[in-house]
Amino acid sequence: MARSNPERPTNGFTVAPAVDAVPSARRQVVTLAEMLGMKGQDQTLETLKLLASEVIANAVLHSASPCAVVVTRNDELLRVEVTDNDPTLPSAVAAGPNDESGRGLLLVDALADAWGMQPEPEGKTTWFEIRLECSHESLGDLMRPVKSRTTSIPAIAGKRHQAA
Numbered sequence: 058m059a060r061s062n063p064e065r066p067t068n069g070f071t072v073a074p075a076v077d078a079v080p081s082a083r084r085q086v087v088t089l090a091e092m093l094g095m096k097g098q099d100q101t102l103e104t105l106k107l108l109a110s111e112v113i114a115n116a117v118l119h120s121a122s123p124c125a126v127v128v129t130r131n132d133e134l135l136r137v138e139v140t141d142n143d144p145t146l147p148s149a150v151a152a153g154p155n156d157e158s159g160r161g162l163l164l165v166d167a168l169a170d171a172w173g174m175q176p177e178p179e180g181k182t183t184w185f186e187i188r189l190e191c192s193h194e195s196l197g198d199l200m201r202p203v204k205s206r207t208t209s210i211p212a213i214a215g216k217r218h219q220a221a
Contacts, residue, residue: 068093068129069125069127070082070125071123071124071126072117072123073123074117074122075117078117079114082109083106083109086106086109086128086137087109089128090105090128090130095130095135101188104168105187107168108137108169108187109126111164111165112137112161112165112183115139115161116143119141119143119145119147120143122142122143124139124141125139126138127140130189134170134171134186134187135186136184136185136186137186138182139184141181142180143181144176144177144181145181146176147162169186172184172186
């Protein structure tokens with residue numbers, strides 16, 4: 058289910074298809090980010106927690122099957138990809154003031170430095186990137202060149218969509 062890109066180290070796990078699995082998955086994303094050198098960045102970690110929760114929750118709610126989460130980084134960005142088996146691309150909805158859901162992608166659009174979706178042969182990958190606040194000296198062997206992928210998907214919920 059998860060895509061593999063040899064130009065970025067893969068650090069991932071599978072999430073059970075249940076909403077109560079999301080908090081544990083969020084903690085795993087943070088642990089992987091810290092293992093990749095993202096330490097001492099409290100505000101960025103809080104943003105990471107919120108974005109991971111939203112994207113993972115959407116995957117388990119709408120696919121009703123396990124999803125794969127992959128965390129990667131380069132010298133400037135941390136990227137989280139969530140792959141599920143539902144081919145329907147997510148879209149933002151107009152949530153009313155009393156609605157308990159429907160704002161997740163709006164939060165992702167507001168807080169992520171970039172985000173988007175990529176159709177997969179058996180589902181889709183929703184991803185987001187956040188800029189890191191670290192020095193090049195702290196990266197050591199973690200720095201790896203990253204080629205960007207150029208496939209585009211029309212904007213659905215905001216201004217920063219491009220395929221992974």
